[in-house]
Amino acid sequence: MTTLLKKVKLGFAPTRRNIFSADAAIEYADYTRAKLDELDINYVDIKDINEDGLLYDDIGMEKIAAKFKAAKIDGLFLANENFGTEYECARLAKKLDVPVLLWGPKDEAPAPDGSRLRDTQCGLFAIGKVLRRFQIPFTYIKNCDLDDPAFKQGIIDFIKVCNVVKTFKNTRILQVGPRPFDFWSTMVNEGELLERFNISLSPIPLGELTQLIHELIATKDQEISQTKEYLHEIADIQIADKDLEMVAALKVALKRKMLEYGCNSGAIQCWTELQDEIGILPYASEALLQDEGYPVTCETDIHGVISELLIEAATLDEHKAIFADVNCRHPTNNNGELLQHLGVYPFSTAKSKPVLPPSHFVFDYPGSIAFESQPGNYTLCRFDGDNGEYSMLLGNAKTCEGPFEQGVYTWLEFKNLNRFEAKLVYGPYIHHIAAVKDDVVPVLAEACKYLNVQVDYYDPIEEDVAAYLRGDINTILNTDI
Numbered sequence: 001m002t003t004l005l006k007k008v009k010l011g012f013a014p015t016r017r018n019i020f021s022a023d024a025a026i027e028y029a030d031y032t033r034a035k036l037d038e039l040d041i042n043y044v045d046i047k048d049i050n051e052d053g054l055l056y057d058d059i060g061m062e063k064i065a066a067k068f069k070a071a072k073i074d075g076l077f078l079a080n081e082n083f084g085t086e087y088e089c090a091r092l093a094k095k096l097d098v099p100v101l102l103w104g105p106k107d108e109a110p111a112p113d114g115s116r117l118r119d120t121q122c123g124l125f126a127i128g129k130v131l132r133r134f135q136i137p138f139t140y141i142k143n144c145d146l147d148d149p150a151f152k153q154g155i156i157d158f159i160k161v162c163n164v165v166k167t168f169k170n171t172r173i174l175q176v177g178p179r180p181f182d183f184w185s186t187m188v189n190e191g192e193l194l195e196r197f198n199i200s201l202s203p204i205p206l207g208e209l210t211q212l213i214h215e216l217i218a219t220k221d222q223e224i225s226q227t228k229e230y231l232h233e234i235a236d237i238q239i240a241d242k243d244l245e246m247v248a249a250l251k252v253a254l255k256r257k258m259l260e261y262g263c264n265s266g267a268i269q270c271w272t273e274l275q276d277e278i279g280i281l282p283y284a285s286e287a288l289l290q291d292e293g294y295p296v297t298c299e300t301d302i303h304g305v306i307s308e309l310l311i312e313a314a315t316l317d318e319h320k321a322i323f324a325d326v327n328c329r330h331p332t333n334n335n336g337e338l339l340q341h342l343g344v345y346p347f348s349t350a351k352s353k354p355v356l357p358p359s360h361f362v363f364d365y366p367g368s369i370a371f372e373s374q375p376g377n378y379t380l381c382r383f384d385g386d387n388g389e390y391s392m393l394l395g396n397a398k399t400c401e402g403p404f405e406q407g408v409y410t411w412l413e414f415k416n417l418n419r420f421e422a423k424l425v426y427g428p429y430i431h432h433i434a435a436v437k438d439d440v441v442p443v444l445a446e447a448c449k450y451l452n453v454q455v456d457y458y459d460p461i462e463e464d465v466a467a468y469l470r471g472d473i474n475t476i477l478n479t480d481i
Contacts, residue, residue, distance in 0.1 A: 004316035008159045008166070010043040011073035011096070012036065013064055015055040015089055017123065020082035024118050026052055028081040028105050035146045039155060044071045055092065056085045065095040073098060075162035077155075078138075080104030083123035086130040093136045099165050099450050100138035101158045102127060106145050137449040142471045150471035157443055157469075160314050164447035167264075167313040171199045171306065174258045177206040177269030179300035185430040188302045192388070196452065199306065202261035206269060210277045212253040217245065224248045227288065234347055235354040239366040244356070246278050247367055251285035258294055265305045270298035270342065271363060280367030281360055283344060283408075287369055290320055290346035297323060297432070298342050303384045307434040310392075311381040314440035314447070320346040321434045322373055322410065326424060335417040336400050339435065340409035349373045349437070361406035373410040375399040376437040380412075381444060383453065386428045391454035393429050394441050395420065395461070396476070410435070420458045439475055442468045 014032060016025035036043055047053035049063050055078075068076070075098050078089050084104070093100045104120040121143045131138050139161060141154030179186045193199040216224060227248035231237060237244060258266055266289075268274070270282050286296045295308040308321045324343030330336025342362070347354050350371040360368040382393040395414075402411030412435075414420050424431055441457075442465050448455045457465075464476040 004318055005040060005156070005159055006042045007316055008042065008074045008162045009071065010041060010075050010077045010101075010159070010162070011064075011068035011071065011098075012043040012045050012077050012079065013055045013089070013092060014046075014053070014079040014081045015084040016052070016081050017056065017083040017085050020118055022052060022054075025054060025081040028118070029054060029079065031105070031146060032079050032081070035151070036155075039152060041155060041159070043077065044068060044073055054081065055088050057088065058091075061088045061092050065092055068096055074166050075099045075101060075158060077101045077103075077158075078127065080120055080123050080127060082118040082120060084120075084127050086123070086127040089127050090130045090134040090136060093131065093138070094134050099158070099162050100131065100136060101141065101155075102131070102138050103141040103151070103154065104143055106143050139446055144471070153474075154471065157446070160316055160440065160443040161447045161450070163316055164310050164313045164444065165450045167309050168306075168447075168451055169198050171265065171309060172261070172263045173199070173201050173302055173305055174254075174261055174263040174266035175201045175203040175300060175302065176209050176254070176257070176266060177273065177300065180269055180271065183299050186299050186301045186304075193302070196390075201302065202263055204257065204261070206273055206277065209253055209257060212257065213246070213249045213278060216249050216252055221249075221252060223252045227251055231284075231288075231356070235356050235369070237356050238358050239356050243280055243366040246280045247284045247356070250278065250280065250282055251288045254285060254296060255289055255292070255294055265294060265309055266296040267300045267302050267305050268296055268298060269300050275363065275365050279365065281363055281365050283342065283360075283368045284356055285367070286344045287346050290344060291348050293317065295321070295323070295344070297344060299432075301432050303382075304432045304434070307381050307383045310383060310444065310447070311379065311434045311436045311440065314379075314443040315436060315438045319436045319438045320348050321436045322346070322349050322408075323432065323434050324408070324410065326431045326433055329417065330400070330402055330411060333400060333402070333413060335414045336402060337397075337412050337414060337417055337420070338402065338405065338409060339412060339433070340405055340407055343408050345369070345371070345373055345408040351375065368407060370407050372405075373399070373408065374437060377439060378412065378435045378437055379440045379444070380433050380435045382429045382433045384427070384429045389428065389454070390452075391428065391456040392444060392448055393423055393456050393458060394444055395458040396439065396441060415459050423456070423458045441465060441476055
């Protein structure tokens with residue numbers, strides 16, 4: 001986790017107000033720095049800005065803003081070390097346009113004469129109000145001591161939130177071919193994604209990809225042979241060598257096209273023209289790319305790959321997401337549901353050794369994979385929208401026993417499957433969903449306030465999420481579903 005925390009850079013801006021003890025504020029700012037160092041947090045400090053190393057006036061605020069912009073921080077940490085200067089905090093946050101974390105150390109007992117040096121909690125109320133006046137969304141860690149578990153958890157969760165926001169705002173998706181005609185459900189508004197979220201698409205015709213594939217094979221590109229060797233190591237290969245070569249070539253070509261167009265993900269028209277051109281399905285190739293951090297979804301599901309990016313970012317990319325069709329109800333468990341179909345499951349999520357079968361159970365072509373995913377508790381996520389409104393469907397489920405299925409699959413048990421089913425039917429969601437073996441619902445929910453996306457829970461867990469974010473409980477996931 002320590003290495004993963006380095007993915008995000010915080011701007012650390014401890015603040016004070018002149019009518020309270022500057023020495024006490026400096027002392028507590030240094031305590032906070034020491035705690036950040038202990039947690040191995042990647043942060044930019046302001047000790048060079050003034051003698052105090054604190055935020056409290058316009059001159060300092062301008063210097064801090066310039067320093068943080070130059071450092072390209074991903075989040076702002078406002079640590080209120082005494083009462084704090086609320087308007088400088090708000091002015092600084094407004095200039096930076098990044099997620100904001102607000103916290104202050106719990107006040108110590110008063111001196112024998114009844115005097116106080118800091119009055120931190122009172123100042124937190126003031127800062128929160130002024131941030132609202134400036135229309136700045138922010139995240140809050142309860143007023144607590146540095147050694148309170150809520151502080152550590154709050155910092156780590158905020159870093160995850162920053163990673164989600166950073167990923168969302170810097171997403172560019174390689175779109176290979178148009179959506180299949182029959183899939184009107186995967187229709188998206190490209191202009192709106194760019195205008196509202198800075199998410200851009202890089203569309204290319206399928207022929208541009210297949211031309212590169214044939215060039216790579218003709219020149220005996222070394223990465224193709226390396227990919228084939230790797231597949232032999234991690235999977236049971238039941239397809240012909242020429243088909244395995246095409247699986248590897250497709251993987252290499254997709255990644256190179258994503259890099260060429262500056263994309264962090266992709267979506268492809270996976271059937272049926274692709275099979276006419278290269279004779280395979282893309283699922284094994286996509287699974288390899290997912291494990292390398294370049295998710296690609298089928299059926300040109302743009303909103304689907306955004307869902308994958310966000311749910312993985314919420315884990316600081318520690319866990320890879322499965323991506324599947326929500327397919328059918330369990331034959332005997334009233335709250336059981338199958339995730340399967342054309343699903344893209346990274347190899348790393350397999351319960352046992354993956355298989356590359358001779359053909360897919362729907363399409364009579366090689367190039368698919370088959371395995372059951374690892375058991376455990378999952379977070380499910382679907383970013384979607386229509387009619388100008390966007391939301392994120394969130395919730396938890398745990399794996400359960402179910403019949404053997406072909407392809408890649410997962411049986412999940414929900415608290416109430418009817419609620420989940422109704423959300424998918426009424427929308428704006430479709431039957432494709434991302435899931436990760438981790439509990440990141442609160443992180444994704446908190447990130448939504450910075451993304452201008454509505455949170456939508458399929459279970460009534462809003463109060464549980466709020467309690468977690470307040471520091472009242474350690475997890476929201478009910479493992480006794």
